[in-house]
Amino acid sequence: MPAAVTLEGMKVVAHTDAGEFARVSRPLLERDPVRHTVLLTVLDGVVRGAFVPVTMLTAHEDGIAVAALLRTAGRRALVSAVPRRCAGAVAAVVARVDPGAPGAQGPLAEVDAFAAAWAARTGASAEAGLRSRLFELDALRAPVDVVGRARVVGLADGHAVDVLAAWREAFAVELGMAADGPSPREVVLDSITSGGAELLWEVDGAPVAQASARAVTGGMSRIGPVYTPPDHRCHGYAAAATAAAARWALDQGARHVLLFTDLANPTTNRLYPRLGFRPRGDACELRFRPPGPPG
Numbered sequence: 001m002p003a004a005v006t007l008e009g010m011k012v013v014a015h016t017d018a019g020e021f022a023r024v025s026r027p028l029l030e031r032d033p034v035r036h037t038v039l040l041t042v043l044d045g046v047v048r049g050a051f052v053p054v055t056m057l058t059a060h061e062d063g064i065a066v067a068a069l070l071r072t073a074g075r076r077a078l079v080s081a082v083p084r085r086c087a088g089a090v091a092a093v094v095a096r097v098d099p100g101a102p103g104a105q106g107p108l109a110e111v112d113a114f115a116a117a118w119a120a121r122t123g124a125s126a127e128a129g130l131r132s133r134l135f136e137l138d139a140l141r142a143p144v145d146v147v148g149r150a151r152v153v154g155l156a157d158g159h160a161v162d163v164l165a166a167w168r169e170a171f172a173v174e175l176g177m178a179a180d181g182p183s184p185r186e187v188v189l190d191s192i193t194s195g196g197a198e199l200l201w202e203v204d205g206a207p208v209a210q211a212s213a214r215a216v217t218g219g220m221s222r223i224g225p226v227y228t229p230p231d232h233r234c235h236g237y238a239a240a241a242t243a244a245a246a247r248w249a250l251d252q253g254a255r256h257v258l259l260f261t262d263l264a265n266p267t268t269n270r271l272y273p274r275l276g277f278r279p280r281g282d283a284c285e286l287r288f289r290p291p292g293p294p295g
Contacts, residue, residue, distance in 0.1 A: 007089040010066065014097050015056040018046045024058050025068035026218075029081055033218035034136055034280055035107060037258050039070055039078045040218050046072060050182070050190045055098040059086050069094065074181045076103035076285055077114070084113035091117035103129070103287040115286050122291070129285035130175065130262065133269060135277035137257035140250070142243035142275070146236040148203035150244035155192055163207050164188045164198050171227040175262060196221075197248045201241040209237035211245040213257075221249035223259040226268075243275055 004013045015021035022043055029036040029043070045051040052073040059067035059082075067086040071077040077098075082090050091114055094101055099122070104114045115126040153160040168184035182190070191198055195215035200207040209228040213221050223245045228238045242259070249257045259277065261268040273279075 005093060007092055009061070010086065010089055011060045012089050012093045013058050013060065014093060015058065018053055018056065021056040021058065022047050024065050025081070028065045028068055030218040033220040034256050034258060036080045037220055037222050038105070039068070039080050040220065041214050041222060042072060042078060043070060044194070044217050045190070046070070048194060050194070055094060055101065057090060057093055059090055071098060071101060076105040077101050078106055079104050079110045079114045080106035082110055082114055084109060087113040087117040090114070091121050095121045101288065103285060105283070105285045107281055107283050111284055111286055118288060124288045124290050126286040127289055129287055131264070131282065131284045132260040133263055133282050134280045135259050135261065135272050136280045137246055137276055138278050139276045140243060140246050142247065143236055143239050146240040148201050148208065148237065148240065150199050150201055150241060152248065153192065153198045153200055155189065160200060160207070161185065161188055163200070164210055167210050167227045167229065168225060170229070171225045197245060199241055199245050199248065201237045201244065208232040209241045211241035213245040213249045216249065216252050216254045219255040221252065221254040221257055223249070223257065239271055239275060242272070246275070
């Protein structure tokens with residue numbers, strides 16, 4: 001297939017070079033770093049070699065990039081930057097270059113539009129996965145009555161890295177997330193080496209909760225995961241760890257401090273507004289199911 005095709009009045013380009021894709025797509029993404037928070041952080045990982053890109057597309061009108069899609073190995077396509085009016089053309093090209101795309105992820109409107117275009121093109125159906133809510137920090141209100149303190153973990157602290165990796169795995173299991181992609185330990189190490197913060201909340205030197213904050217990109221840093229083992233819950237540790245991660249991001253110059261919550265978890269959706277976060281919109285993950293045999 002050629003590198004670029006014209007469909008529905010726009011040129012859709014299939015990129016093979018991550019640096020070129022970043023150069024073309026980043027101005028579009030950085031105009032709204034809140035909406036494109038996941039795409040921006042994954043793109044940063046692709047450029048650094050932490051993630052393997054499978055599909056990198058941009059769509060252009062009059063020489064200007066108006067849409068971008070990125071999928072990495074083992075993950076769903078990120079479609080936050082595929083406006084509804086571009087969904088048909090972009091889905092048509094994805095169906096050619098990446099027919100096995102397992103699903104889509106992003107804000108509700110963009111995911112629904114892309115899934116509808118994908119179904120029309122391929123006959124596949126979509127199965128709903130995790131639904132989440134995006135929050136942005138307005139004014140930080142850190143809890144003041146939680147015992148303990150935050151500590152930023154470094155590469156030399158092997159035991160703490162092991163704890164963080166184990167808790168990331170436990171977090172994924174609780175959410176029912178697939179174990180595709182890098183191992184939890186690799187994710188923790190990449191977070192630290194890329195300039196992010198892996199924080200432990202400790203009481204008398206013992207870890208009781210954790211929060212992660214990604215390196216600032218496009219003026220934005222996203223917190224997550226936040227995890228407290230069952231034996232340490234209901235003491236405010238998650239709130240304290242989240243506030244510490246938010247403070248770290250602000251100190252690093254972030255203009256937008258973000259996090260996602262699972263819409264099925266009423267506890268976290270009540271917690272974060274108390275810390276100064278306000279909802280910015282809902283997102284979802286869809287899994288594509290190929291059409292069954294006729295009849």
